[in-house]
Amino acid sequence: MSDAWAAVERAPAKRLTELFAAEPDRLSRLTVEEGGIRFDFSKTHLTQELLEAFEALADAMQFDRARDALFAGEKVNVTEGRAAEHSAERGHGTPESVERAQAFHARMRSLIDAIEAGAFGPIRHILHIGIGGSALGPDFLVDAIGRDESRYDVAVVSNVDGAALEEAIRRFDATATLVVVASKTFTTTETMLNARSALAWLEEHGVEDPYGRVVALTASPDKAIEFGVDETRILPFSETVGGRYSLWSSIGFPAALALGWDAFESLLEGASTMDRHFRTAPLRENAPVLAAFADRYYANVRGAQTRAVFAYDERLRLLPPYLQQLEMESNGKSVTVGGQPVGRASSQITWGGVGTDAQHAVFQLLHQGTHLVPVEFVAAVEPEHGLEFDHHRQLLINCFAQGAALMTGKQADDPARSYPGDRPSTTILLDSVDPRTLGALIAFYEQRTFANAVLLNINAFDQFGVELGKEMAKAIDSGGFEFDPSTQALIERAFGPAANT
Numbered sequence: 001m002s003d004a005w006a007a008v009e010r011a012p013a014k015r016l017t018e019l020f021a022a023e024p025d026r027l028s029r030l031t032v033e034e035g036g037i038r039f040d041f042s043k044t045h046l047t048q049e050l051l052e053a054f055e056a057l058a059d060a061m062q063f064d065r066a067r068d069a070l071f072a073g074e075k076v077n078v079t080e081g082r083a084a085e086h087s088a089e090r091g092h093g094t095p096e097s098v099e100r101a102q103a104f105h106a107r108m109r110s111l112i113d114a115i116e117a118g119a120f121g122p123i124r125h126i127l128h129i130g131i132g133g134s135a136l137g138p139d140f141l142v143d144a145i146g147r148d149e150s151r152y153d154v155a156v157v158s159n160v161d162g163a164a165l166e167e168a169i170r171r172f173d174a175t176a177t178l179v180v181v182a183s184k185t186f187t188t189t190e191t192m193l194n195a196r197s198a199l200a201w202l203e204e205h206g207v208e209d210p211y212g213r214v215v216a217l218t219a220s221p222d223k224a225i226e227f228g229v230d231e232t233r234i235l236p237f238s239e240t241v242g243g244r245y246s247l248w249s250s251i252g253f254p255a256a257l258a259l260g261w262d263a264f265e266s267l268l269e270g271a272s273t274m275d276r277h278f279r280t281a282p283l284r285e286n287a288p289v290l291a292a293f294a295d296r297y298y299a300n301v302r303g304a305q306t307r308a309v310f311a312y313d314e315r316l317r318l319l320p321p322y323l324q325q326l327e328m329e330s331n332g333k334s335v336t337v338g339g340q341p342v343g344r345a346s347s348q349i350t351w352g353g354v355g356t357d358a359q360h361a362v363f364q365l366l367h368q369g370t371h372l373v374p375v376e377f378v379a380a381v382e383p384e385h386g387l388e389f390d391h392h393r394q395l396l397i398n399c400f401a402q403g404a405a406l407m408t409g410k411q412a413d414d415p416a417r418s419y420p421g422d423r424p425s426t427t428i429l430l431d432s433v434d435p436r437t438l439g440a441l442i443a444f445y446e447q448r449t450f451a452n453a454v455l456l457n458i459n460a461f462d463q464f465g466v467e468l469g470k471e472m473a474k475a476i477d478s479g480g481f482e483f484d485p486s487t488q489a490l491i492e493r494a495f496g497p498a499a500n501t
């Protein structure tokens with residue numbers, strides 16, 4: 001394995017412009033078209049030698065075996081003794097896991113039909129309460145494709161800060177609101193507190209049976225029943241679907257409700273297309289794998305600590321926060337599957353924003369700063385808005401210009417006006433932002449995250465790193481625990497001297 005990494009590290013480095021000049025077929029070799037998306041990796045430093053070295057590394061890491069294990073429902077999440085079966089939601093998994101996912105989807109669909117038929121009265125507002133994987137996916141989907149066509153006004157509330165819930169309920173009519181409580185575990189403090197406050201709000205505003213207005217999305221139905229939700233309004237999903245991989249399951253309920261069942265099915269079909277591609281395409285023609293090769297090259301050979309994702313489309317503005325959880329919670333680990341130190345950088349820090357806004361704010365550093373930041377541009381050929389003039393053309397022109405400028409650079413006599421160039425970028429160009437294409441895009445990111453984990457030999461499916469903070473919060477909440485002087489002083493300053501004794 002270390003020999004395979006050594007070969008990756010040894011591969012000669014050339015400037016991007018030299019690579020284009022030397023390889024006439026570079027663009028076609030490093031461009032993948034799949035699921036209505038063009039993935040252009042040609043402006044990365046991937047060369048023939050590097051691809052060969054990475055293929056050898058993938059071999060050494062038993063990539064094929066690991067990928068088969070994922071889809072075969074093996075317990076790839078070793079620390080929790082669980083499979084990772086999010087792909088089964090879109091038809092790729094064991095017959096049992098696919099059947100189970102379909103049964104849960106059917107249940108979801110019947111509840112949507114009932115809501116549409118008026119079983120809950122005239123519902124206009126959906127108050128979706130959840131956090132992390134139980135919020136970021138639904139929020140992203142509804143924001144991306146529910147702009148014009150949403151049949152309900154959806155608010156996603158995650159933060160425990162009461163200001164978040166207050167903002168949503170201020171504009172909602174309680175008598176026309178359905179409260180959706182999304183939590184895989186149904187124990188998450190923020191979500192439970194927000195759910196209780198939402199119930200109190202319904203009651204205060206004349207809803208006679210507030211619990212009758214609650215739908216629960218969870219892998220722990222018993223906990224939802226304990227909370228007071230009727231079994232008929234619980235939409236379960238499998239324990240083997242991880243939180244940050246769960247938008248395909250009943251966690252996608254607000255999106256399916258707002259966009260319609262056909263749209264939700266198209267989303268799953270788009271993801272299925274990408275799964276098939278990931279399972280069958282040769283590694284050097286495989287979009288998630290090529291992306292992972294580039295990720296590992298920049299993180300582990302060139303020392304890039306971050307990667308930046310810019311959505312050149314307002315509809316995709318929630319993509320960067322969605323990816324932050326997917327990538328950093330999955331691969332921000334220090335130990336291998338076997339519990340040994342990883343020995344090299346694991347997940348990059350994912351950050352980003354929206355183009356063109358970001359050009360006028362952070363791109364200075366990308367063009368002339370001292371950090372190497374591989375950039376990813378995500379754009380769509382078709383606009384959604386109906387404005388005249390040149391909006392969409394200008395948007396895309398800017399996106400393409402930035403990639404070219406980062407790569408080419410420009411020399412000037414004045415060093416302050418020089419651009420070193422040779423700065424890598426990937427361009428992901430969608431035909432349009434529709435459910436099917438978005439499904440393929442999100443599945444691409446999931447499988448890329450998994451491919452990175454295999455190359456690093458880490459478990460992408462646990463997240464113990466988030467637990468200690470929760471424990472400490474409980475200790476502060478219950479009192480009687482002596483913290484360090486700094487923390488103790490903050491507690492006393494906020495809650496008074498007796499608060500934590």
Ligand SMILES: O=P(O)(O)OC[C@H]1O[C@H](O)[C@H](O)[C@@H](O)[C@@H]1O
Pocket residue numbers: 131132133134182183184185186187188191243244329463466
């Ligand atoms: O869905 P829940 O059980 O409420 O969990 C919500 C979120 O909180 C946890 O702390 C994890 O970091 C996330 O992976 C998870 O998505």
